[in-house]
Amino acid sequence: MAREATLSVSLTNQLKSYVLDKVESGQFESASEVIRQGLRTMQEQEQREKLFWADLRKKVKEARTAIAEGDVVDGPEFMRSTIVSLKAKAKQPTAKKKRS
Numbered sequence: 001m002a003r004e005a006t007l008s009v010s011l012t013n014q015l016k017s018y019v020l021d022k023v024e025s026g027q028f029e030s031a032s033e034v035i036r037q038g039l040r041t042m043q044e045q046e047q048r049e050k051l052f053w054a055d056l057r058k059k060v061k062e063a064r065t066a067i068a069e070g071d072v073v074d075g076p077e078f079m080r081s082t083i084v085s086l087k088a089k090a091k092q093p094t095a096k097k098k099r100s
Contacts, residue, residue, distance in 0.1 A: 019035065
């Protein structure tokens, strides 16, 4: 097993109480475990955020390419035509169901 490094940190009274509560509740064996879990959680969150922003940048790039190529839809016009189409369908009589 690799030797663990020791690092001292200062906590506010509120954070100290939080850490001690986690240990006293039995969720963690020690204050060090609480802090390590918090750091792991931060790493996971940073990774999720990194993936989110990379995906967003990719989508923005794709959108810019589509716009540059003229592959766009006029949003307000599309919505107007969709609403007109839906209203027309709503006015059409529906076939009556046969009763057994």
